[in-house]
Amino acid sequence: MLEHLRLLSRYNQWMNDKLYSTAAQLPADELGRDRGAFFGSLLGTLNHIMVADIIWLQRFSEHPAQHPALDQIRAMPKPQALAQTLFDDFTALSAERRNLDTTIIGWCEQLNTSDLEYKLAYRNMKGEAAVKNLASLMLHFFNHQTHHRGQATTLLSQQGLDVGVTDLVTLIASE
Template sequence: MIAADWVRTMARYNAWQNEWMVEATQGMTDDAAEQDRGGFFGSFRKTASHVMWADEIWLSRFVGAARNGGGIDGSTDWVPDMATWRSRRPVLDAEILVWADGMDDCEGDLTWHSPMLGREVSRPRAVLFAHYFNHQTHHRGQMHQMLTSAGLSTGVTDLFVMPGLG
């Protein structure tokens, strides 16, 4: 189902998508980033913060250094402003790439304490990796829509167009 090469491709896709998104928001003010644009978390900044929170929490589980990131309720304030998001996003994407590049297989289960469920959970690593990248793509689609509605020029989002693929 999910193989290490797929994880590496999705990590590259994530970094590529976030790179143009960081670039597209260079001129976006904090006020514009806070404007409710109809996403699940309302604003671009809150959605970007939630995605970064989830990426950091899941990555910490994947590498065996689980951290306490609070719950989903606090995820929208994980990143307080656009300057912080723009500086931290590329660093996190580089960490995701290092993790993916070091992967040799997707077998086995991962066990962790889920604050959302309030208990220990075990799931197949391959399913969690699929969830990780699907979650990014889901919310990044919302962020793309918010940038478009703000009148900002956005990048291509199709995976098959990613540079260096194939």
């Protein structure tokens, strides 16, 4: 499981690099144009992914191991809403995305198998309490990113831009 999560962290970075490089071809007004997606625009969708990542990473940072890779996450302000716009400026959003992806990879490298067995207690954005297995929550974390990146690639495709290959299999080493 640990190696799978590390693979997903690298996939996350690889896909975000591709997605943001493609999105950078659009002018600011097109990035922010409401296209009827769950979070309105491409910029809204990218902000939502980051908001959700920060929320989950802040929850993960409460693990008793206190992984140093998450130190900067613990210091970040808590997002207040899933549709919160953290960055109106695409360049600033891109820079923070790169930082966050590096943090996620570093954290996954610090994890050990026993860390994954931890039962994380947290409250969702509605304040409802839950206790769930860390490994399973991490799968949700990476799956959530993939789900919304799929929406983002659709929004780019509608603008005539192709992100290219998005399949995880591309990063799986041949045997």
